[in-house]
Amino acid sequence: MKQITFAQAEHQNKKKVTRRERFLAEMNVLVPWQRLLDALSPSYYPDAAGKRGRPPTPLDRMLRIYFLQQWYGLADEALEDAIYDSQAMRDFVGIDLSIESVPDATTLLRFRHLLERHSLTQRIFEEINASLAERGLFMREGTI
Template sequence: MAAGFRPEVRFHVAAQFSDLEYSARRKQTRRDRFLGEIDAITPWAALVEAIEPHYPKGKRGRPPIGLERMLRMYVAQQCFNLSDEGIEDAVYDSQAIRRFVGIDLSREDAPDATTLLQFRRLLERHDLTRVIFERINAHLQERGLLLREGTVVDATLIAAPPSTKNENKARDPEMHQTRKGKKRNVVTGLVHTVKGTAANVSDVSQVPDLLHGEEDSLHGDAGYIGAEKRLDGHRPETHIACKRGTVRAMPEGPARERVRAAERQKAQLRSIVEHPFHVVKNLFGYRKVRYRGLTKNTAQLHSLFALANLYRARRWGLLTQG
């Protein structure tokens, strides 16, 4: 018995030493810093409160994994654009992700991919990613970070897989080809509305669903010409870009220079819409939709833009709330 007991003791001591060595090391990696910022700025208590009424209570069968731990694993999955199996492997491979999720491998195993899949489906079934998006925006608005005076509308293209290797042997019927847009977003520095549509839906047709009703001004590129005609009741002052070539077609002179200066000013203001796109597409790596159907993909977009709002808000002192 003594011979069989000694290897277990040696393994336990090695695991504990590894954790202490990781905590004491001087260099902090970019992944450490990134997850540390996400951990500090996320209002975990508010998100857990929103999800808890729908989360299994464990009255039958095996007790469920803690809600905040599953939420943290889901957040890490979105930030690194990983599949369910990918984030399970990452928990075992990365000490930084284990610390973020709250897993001690010397005492317990990480939640498996199937458990995360069930959690993600629970969020989709009860529209909880939209609730997460709203709770995070409320958190930002309480701190005066979500402004509502003006709205910039824009669309960006997210590719859909062309593969037919699925149960129906067909491409996703809710995705279509176009030059513009798989999702619609409205931002005022931070995103306040996200809407998913098929790619062949025109930009301007979505304007009524993208305004929150309190803005004084509406800004957009030439794809939103005629937006004011789509609005009923609330009509903010519109600043829509001219069609390409309009300025070049004007004769040289003071009038052309005034229009050019006005268009340049519009473009400078509209550029703010690219910042959340940059976070989602370049930092989070979301360049191709992962799921079939608009419902699932729009649910993920709510999570991604909620996290993008938090990540962008970190520069305004929100880290101290952690």
């Protein structure tokens, strides 16, 4: 069993659920994470096994971070800082600062470029639209 940190214990015992926590909890349920992972995994470092250097950050974590960036309109450096600052964001992404660090701004930039290079942002949009259509909802391009 993993022991929680003082910061996590303090965060869990607070009385109020913030708008950010409520929003992220809803998005955690609504976004078809497994469907997106299945669609994007063939393009995410398919030949990283056996190579030197740090292992790539798991795709599910990078995808959640990418969504945070889109939802909150943050630059790479601002996103890195926001994740360090916000327990709600760290919980959503699945980062425990006592064990690991937040991916740096360069890693976030490279992930965005990977998505763009392989036209995966369009694939994300299509998968989310398909998931919404299955629920009787529909989304077109636009801004929130």
